[in-house]
Amino acid sequence: MHTNPQRLAAEFFGTFWLVFGGCGTAVLASENVQWLGVSLAFGLTVLTMAYAVGHVSGAHFNPAITVGLAMCKRLSWKEVPGYVVVQVVAAITAAFVLWVVAHGIPGFDSTETGFATNGYGDRSPMGYDWWAVAIIEVLLTAFFLYVILGVTDTRAPKGFAPIAIGLTLTLIHLVSIPVSNTSVNPARSIGPAMFAGWDAIWQLWLFILAPLLGGLIAGATYATLFGDGEPATPLEVATEG
Numbered sequence: 475m476h477t478n479p480q481r482l483a484a485e486f487f488g489t490f491w492l493v494f495g496g497c498g499t500a501v502l503a504s505e506n507v508q509w510l511g512v513s514l515a516f517g518l519t520v521l522t523m524a525y526a527v528g529h530v531s532g533a534h535f536n537p538a539i540t541v542g543l544a545m546c547k548r549l550s551w552k553e554v555p556g557y558v559v560v561q562v563v564a565a566i567t568a569a570f571v572l573w574v575v576a577h578g579i580p581g582f583d584s585t586e587t588g589f590a591t592n593g594y595g596d597r598s599p600m601g602y603d604w605w606a607v608a609i610i611e612v613l614l615t616a617f618f619l620y621v622i623l624g625v626t627d628t629r630a631p632k633g634f635a636p637i638a639i640g641l642t643l644t645l646i647h648l649v650s651i652p653v654s655n656t657s658v659n660p661a662r663s664i665g666p667a668m669f670a671g672w673d674a675i676w677q678l679w680l681f682i683l684a685p686l687l688g689g690l691i692a693g694a695t696y697a698t699l700f701g702d703g704e705p706a707t708p709l710e711v712a713t714e715g
Contacts, residue, residue: 476530478553482560484531488523489564492535493665495519497590498572500655513647516656521640528636536659537561538689542619545693548626558661565665573669585671592657592681597673600652607654608684614646615658615688623696657681658688 476484499507499515507515524533532549534540537558543549549557573589576582588597594607602610621642625635643658650656657663663681667674 478556481531482556484527485534485557485560486564488520488527488531488533488535489561489661490568491523492516492519492659493565493568493662494572496662497569497666498575500590501572501576501587509651510648512651513644516647517640517642517644520643521636524636524639531557533636533639535561535661536685537661538615538659538685539619539622540689541686542689542693543623545690546623546696548623561661562664565661566668567665569665569669572666584669585673588655589666589670589674590655591666591670591674592655592663593674593677594654594680597677598653599655602653604680608680610650610653611657611681611684612688612691614650614656615685616692618642618646618658619689619692620696620700623692624700627700627702654681658685660685 496512496516496519500512504512520533520535523535527533532543534543534557540549540554540557540561544551544554569589573584576584576589591597594602594604598607622635622639624630625638646658647656650658660682663678663685667678
């Protein structure tokens, strides 16, 4: 069994890697790789860290996933605050390191570039209204958790969960980068916004509430919709091959 500090350390490193790798690709390399490359980067960060530390913490890296798993009884509610705090701190730390690196180019201004933040209205990549962004964020977060719960179900094939989860996050980004620049993760949204000015921070409410709602919906309905296998299995156990 892993200790609680070890589990929180795994969540820190995994969330840091997700934000630095995914948002870093968007900030430093998007002109070369375009939206497809950014989508793959986010998917690959989750895939690699799910294999690396999924057996330690369950590889949540996302407060919406943590809350949804607690709703589904795959995680104790008393563990949720620790996970969420560490995820948010890791996201802010990763964004800070990325912000420092990005200033290696003279004249870089994170408030002007957007710094891979999420947004609606004039801050949406294609100008989508807040309600459209809210729908896409709730829907895609719910589907993300449905996939996570499904591939880690005791009835599912063992050892392939990180691949399915990483590819799902890639698909989610392909669908929603034009709409919201893709959140489905409050920590991922909070981190870059801290360095992108007040306009980004004022819009965080949607990218905190919508993913959390999507996670709660999926966590509350998974067993009813699809049944359950053996008694609920912690994600770190279910991802073992």
